Amino acid sequence: MSSRFLVHLRNITSNRAGNVAMIFALAAVPLVGSVGIAVDYGSMLAVKAKLDQAADAAAIAGITQTQSYLTSYTGSGSPTAAAIAAGQAQATAQFNANKGTVPDGTLTINNITVTRSGPTLTGSVSYSFSMPTFFMAVLGTKTMTFSGGSTSTVIMPTYVNIYIVIDNSSSMGIGATAADQQIVYNTTKTLSSTDAAYACAIACHYASSNPKSTDTTAMVRSAGANLRIDAAKAAVYSALGQIPTGSTIQVAIYTMSDSLTNVHTLSNNITAAKAVVAPSTSNPSSIDLAKDNNDGGTDTTYGLKTLNSALPTPGDGLTQATALGYVILITDAVQDQDMKTLSGSSYVDTPDPNFTVYSPCNQSSCEYNSTFGLYFESFDPTQCTPIKTKGYTMMTLDVTYLIPSAALQSSNANLNAVFTYIQTYLLGSIPANMTACASPPSPPYVYALSANTPAQITTATAQLFGSIPTATQARLTQ
Numbered sequence: 454m455s456s457r458f459l460v461h462l463r464n465i466t467s468n469r470a471g472n473v474a475m476i477f478a479l480a481a482v483p484l485v486g487s488v489g490i491a492v493d494y495g496s497m498l499a500v501k502a503k504l505d506q507a508a509d510a511a512a513i514a515g516i517t518q519t520q521s522y523l524t525s526y527t528g529s530g531s532p533t534a535a536a537i538a539a540g541q542a543q544a545t546a547q548f549n550a551n552k553g554t555v556p557d558g559t560l561t562i563n564n565i566t567v568t569r570s571g572p573t574l575t576g577s578v579s580y581s582f583s584m585p586t587f588f589m590a591v592l593g594t595k596t597m598t599f600s601g602g603s604t605s606t607v608i609m610p611t612y613v614n615i616y617i618v619i620d621n622s623s624s625m626g627i628g629a630t631a632a633d634q635q636i637v638y639n640t641t642k643t644l645s646s647t648d649a650a651y652a653c654a655i656a657c658h659y660a661s662s663n664p665k666s667t668d669t670t671a672m673v674r675s676a677g678a679n680l681r682i683d684a685a686k687a688a689v690y691s692a693l694g695q696i697p698t699g700s701t702i703q704v705a706i707y708t709m710s711d712s713l714t715n716v717h718t719l720s721n722n723i724t725a726a727k728a729v730v731a732p733s734t735s736n737p738s739s740i741d742l743a744k745d746n747n748d749g750g751t752d753t754t755y756g757l758k759t760l761n762s763a764l765p766t767p768g769d770g771l772t773q774a775t776a777l778g779y780v781i782l783i784t785d786a787v788q789d790q791d792m793k794t795l796s797g798s799s800y801v802d803t804p805d806p807n808f809t810v811y812s813p814c815n816q817s818s819c820e821y822n823s824t825f826g827l828y829f830e831s832f833d834p835t836q837c838t839p840i841k842t843k844g845y846t847m848m849t850l851d852v853t854y855l856i857p858s859a860a861l862q863s864s865n866a867n868l869n870a871v872f873t874y875i876q877t878y879l880l881g882s883i884p885a886n887m888t889a890c891a892s893p894p895s896p897p898y899v900y901a902l903s904a905n906t907p908a909q910i911t912t913a914t915a916q917l918f919g920s921i922p923t924a925t926q927a928r929l930t931q
Contacts, residue, residue, distance in 0.1 A: 492587070497597050500555055500584060507551035508578040508603040515544030515567045515576035516607045523609070523771045531769070533569055540567035544576060558584035563602075572609045572770060572922070578602050611922040612701045612776040614719060614767065616845075617689060618760065619730075619740065620784035620852070622710040622751035623791070625682040626655045626670060626742050627855055629907050636678040638861045641669055653868075655857075670742055682742055684907035685783050685852055686730040688914035693727045695915065700923060703776065706730065709756040709784070710743035711792050711805050715763075746800075749793035753784060755807040757836040767844045770922065778845040779921055782890070783914070785854040786832035786883045787875055791825070802827065809833070817878050824867045829874060831882045834889035841892055848917045849887040851903035852910060854880060895920075 519540030526532040544565045552560075563579040579602030586597055628634030641653045653669070674680070689706075696702055704726045706717035717729045731739045743749050760780070768775025792805040804827060811819040811830040819830040841847050856876045862869045884903055891901035898920035904913040 511548035512576035512605040514547035518543035688911040692918040713756040713759040750791035790827040837890035
């Protein structure tokens with residue numbers, strides 16, 4: 454091989470000029486494609502951000518408009534359907550206003566909805582968008598498709614009306630504990646043996662000019678006794694103190710004996726409600742044992758009938774006018790036909806004309822005491838049905854009838870016979886009857902409770918109050 458040929462071959466293989474051009478041409482395709490993808494993808498992200506912001510605004514606008522419609526509604530019937538329609542219309546308008554101008558493409562609104570579940574309103578917006586590509590089309594991808602949306606919720610204030618019924622009949626004058634009953638007994642025993650209040654464990658006698666009708670209520674309290682009525686009031690006082698300031702809860706308080714008396718009209722003035730159940734020693738206007746003429750017995754049946762006729766129809770809790778309704782009944786659940794009637798200057802036992810005899814009246818539910826000429830009977834749970842049917846949640850607290858021990862019972866043998874009947878026959882049926890009166894349980898809540906000691910009564914009352922909605926302000930989540 455000649456030396457000239459070798460030099461020529463060496464020159465060809467060492468020349469790099471054409472290779473640079475070739476390599477650049479080959480590398481330009483993915484380089485331009487990468488830049489094109491970045492440009493197209495960046496355009497997509499810009500459009501998506503704009504549509505997502507529009508979806509956020511629309512979801513919030515929908516539930517805000519729905520809430521405004523509900524809270525300002527003053528008509529009759531349920532406003533929910535109309536409120537939701539107004540909210541969805543507002544959400545649609547808000548989405549269109551905020552999306553503005555978007556690149557050529559196909560925008561599909563999958564849904565713009567407002568839904569309600571109890572006090573919770575949920576606004577949802579979802580969309581999809583297909584847009585043409587510019588650079589990526591060279592690589593065969595002519596469109597890019599993406600989707601997005603937003604969900605917002607608002608928990609509306611829950612308006613609640615609570616009607617508290619406290620048994621203030623004579624039997625609620627029993628000492629709250631065995632120790633209190635001992636104080637009552639020791640205190641009343643200091644009276645003359647001719648006094649009707651002599652050696653009695655119940656501080657229930659009426660004041661009058663008749664020396665046999667000594668008012669022992671203040672007398673035994675001064676000696677340090679705590680009565681059943683005191684324990685019930687203290688429990689309600691404590692529970693009312695847990696209601697937050699500015700709450701959407703209104704409270705009404707009733708006393709119940711032979712009649713039903715509204716002692717605190719329905720209002721959100723919780724301070725005034727607490728004053729009604731404050732300790733009697735610090736507030737003379739506080740409720741106490743019934744001592745009016747034609748009063749003093751326990752007629753729960755008549756009381757519940759009277760209450761039902763006075764209760765408005767409750768609603769869904771979204772407005773004050775459509776507040777949820779709760780009734781809390783606190784009683785020892787033993788009914789009697791007794792009524793203290795003023796005859797001359799003294800009170801005498803007379804039959805309550807509004808009293809309904811338990812049917813069927815058998816020994817376990819009802820007894821006629823021929824000595825007193827009065828019926829004594831268990832609590833009738835059927836009287837709660839009309840209140841529940843009206844839409845109220847019925848809660849019951851059985852403040853257990855605490856029968857004094859034999860050593861602390863009255864010097865009156867006839868009254869002791871009544872105690873024996875109540876203990877032997879009625880106390881066994883009361884828990885089931887009080888449970889039947891209450892609304893069915895709604896886990897984790899139980900609406901029928903019983904309690905014995907003052908501490909138990911306070912705990913049980915707090916538990917009933919704790920099962921009532923107390924939301925006081927709207928909360929927005931996304």
